[in-house]
Each structure stands twice: as C-alpha cells, then as structure tokens.
Amino acid sequence: MVYELYYWPSIQGRGEFVRLALEEADASYIDVARKAGSGAGEARIMRWLTGASVTRPPFAPPFLKAGRLVIGQTANILMFLGGRHGLAPQAQAGRLWTNGLQLTVTDFVAEVHDTHHPIASSLYYEDQKKEARRCTAEFLKHRLPKFLGYFENVMARNSRSDRYLVGASLSYVDLSLFQVIAGLTYAFPRAMAKAARRHRRLFSLHERVRERPRIAAYLASARRIPFNQDGIFRHYAELDGA
C-alpha cells in the first residue's frame, strides 16, 4: 500500500512526526501537498477538510490516507503506523504506555508552539511579541525542564534499556523526541546547550536517531524541509534564555 500524507507543504510542523515514522519504516508514501506544489497542494488538503462528500472529515492536517482509512491527529496516525511497522510494542500494556508518552509529546509540542503565539495563532508574532517574551521565559524556566526531565527519567527507568523510551528497541516516540530535541535546539540554542548537560540520555537518543541509516538519508534529502520561521519551532533570538 502507498500511504498518502496530507500536510502543509512548506513547514515541518506536526506532519514531521509522521514523516519520520514513514521514513524509518521505509514505507511507500506520497507527501500529497508537496507533490502537488504550493496552492494546488493546499487545495488537495482542503478537499478532505471541507468536501461535501466526506463523511468523516479530519479537523486539521496532518492526516494520513491508508487505503480506505483516513486517520487524523498526529498521535493517532503514529499509533496506527507503529502497530503496522514494528515501531511500537505489540502487547496492550506497551501500546498504551507508548501512546501515553506520545500524548505527552503532543502537549509538549503545543506548549512550544505557544511560546511564540501565546495570544492567538490568528495573530502575527509581531503583534504578541511582548507576551511571547513573558510566556517563553516561564516556559524555559518551568516547563522545558519539567518535560525534558520527565522523558530523561522515563529512559533512566526503562528496565529493558536506557537507550530507548520504551522497551529494548526503537519506537515512534523515540523518533518524535528526536524531532523535539532537534526543534528546540534550533529554536533555543542557548537554553538547550544548558539543558544538554542534565539530560544526557535524551540528547544521546537524538544523536543515535539522527545517525540511523534511513533517518540520516532522509535528513540529507530534499524531502526534509529545513526548520523555518513559520513552523512550530522558531528561532527568535530575543526569546532564547540568557
């Protein structure tokens, strides 16, 4: 089966968590909106969101078409792909644990996004710059260490291996945390340089995932959209911790 991934064509955004799983799984997929090109790509997405004949419309991209299934919400897509491509445990306890971790990644990512858009996504950064500054200061002081500390602790307590979040092999949560560490390092290089010292397992995981053959090939390809100032992870020097 050839999957169809529907996501905005010009940013990594939440679609990137799905791309990383598809790439690591060596799955065949079409990144629909990128293939169609700007404008046409967005129209392809909108057809599923608002088309009159769609009985189960997704709320927003990313969504994945897998045969007759159309699956919305990043964590939901990853749970589906994880089960099909050996990127999650098979037993119920492991599946639930993995999904719970991914939902905590989801919360983390939403808070990262809100650092530069605390008032509203509908307003420009420039129109909420003062608030972003205050929000980011609180985020870097309280939330970043809380989330990173949590995942570091999960790795430390993993009874099978402290090289992965779950069990003794790679899961989709490891891929997502690679992306989070990469994104945060782009957005907040100063704050993350400090954080690296206290979260060695997590930063080693980032390195190991980056060097996996399929991920390394993906990152070096044109399929990987570079980080930019329109995505979730944005670098505004004035927000990075002193």
Add this chain to the structure above:
Amino acid sequence: MVYELYYWPSIQGRGEFVRLALEEADASYIDVARKAGSGAGEARIMRWLTGASVTRPPFAPPFLKAGRLVIGQTANILMFLGGRHGLAPQAQAGRLWTNGLQLTVTDFVAEVHDTHHPIASSLYYEDQKKEARRCTAEFLKHRLPKFLGYFENVMARNSRSDRYLVGASLSYVDLSLFQVIAGLTYAFPRAMAKAARRHRRLFSLHERVRERPRIAAYLASARRIPFNQDGIFRHYAELDGA
C-alpha cells in the same frame, strides 16, 4: 475489577472526562485522592509520579490503575475504557475515528484552559488578566466557532445517526462533548447562548447525555464536583463575549 482513578480532589478538570465514562459504564472505581481527602489524596497521586520504584511514571493526573496497568493521558484512558465497556466501536476504523475525535476534544480543552492562562499556568490569573482578555476575545471569535462547527458537522455527516458523534450509539466522545458544552456554558454563558442557535445537534446531545439515567444520577450526587474557579472552565464575567 475495581478501577482506581487518580486525579486532583478539588476540581473536575481533565479527570471529569474519565469520571463520566466510568459512571456511564457503571464501572466500580475509587476516586483515590477524593477518598483519601485533601493533602493525603495529593500524596497518593505524587507517589505514582515521583516514587522511586515506579518504572513507568505518568506525566500528570489523570491516570487510571486497572489491575497491573497504570494508564496516563485522558484520551488514552478513554480509549482503553471505551474498548472494555462498549463506549466505542470495536472495528479498527471506528476506533481510530473515535480516538481522533477525542484528540480534537483534547486540543479544544487545552485552548479553553489557555483563555484564562495564556502566559503560564504557574502564574495567577490576576497576573495575566490583560493577556487573558485579548486571548479570550480571539478564542471566542475564531476558535470556539471553529471547534463547535467541526463537531456539529461531524454529527450532521454521521451516516448512522445525527444524534451521536460516532455510529448509532453513545461513545466516550459524546460524554466528553457533553462536558465541554457544560463547561463552556458555565464559563461563557453569553457567548454560548449565541452559539446554541447555530449548533443545535451539539446542544441537543448535551441535553440527551445529561438525561441519561446513570449520568443524571451522577450529576445529582456528591461525586460530581461543581464547576469552580480553579478548573479548566472558569467564569470571569470580564472575559465573556459582549
């Protein structure tokens, strides 16, 4: 099996979505922190979050203990309970659709919370009142209609019944949307009075769920914590739409 629900004892919060599913399922459960009482209850929660012997610690409440399983994240708990108690479809397509809808409820609820805490949860409302006013105005103008319109549309397009979100019978997403409508009506009575006219299916769903025998009994009992100014849904008259 007697479930153990771990959630803060003085608010509905995210725990309420789980309580509603447990009540509708007529499941046996202990609301651990409420039973233990304030202080002791919080200590019972913290033991799971930070205890040295816990190998798979949840990130935050709510979490549910089901035999040897400890399940974190609201949507994850509901997916588990939905499968066990007939509150979700059995087939994969239906399960994924239901979970995707619940994750959209999760996003919605997070945005509601942020209306009164746009800068940081660690700061008092009084210290972000001006920002809350701006954030809420944008929320009521753009996001509230978008989310309500989406779920109204999902009901309208449900090929089996426009009385439920999914298929021809009640699922845990219906219970969660009951709670969201109830909470929003408490928080923003003026804005929601207007919204009711345009989202009749959703508001009827709220009424129907409220009148279900087990839910009605629960709502009339001392087990239902009233809405208050410490939860997700808070009523600040100055934030409600004019």
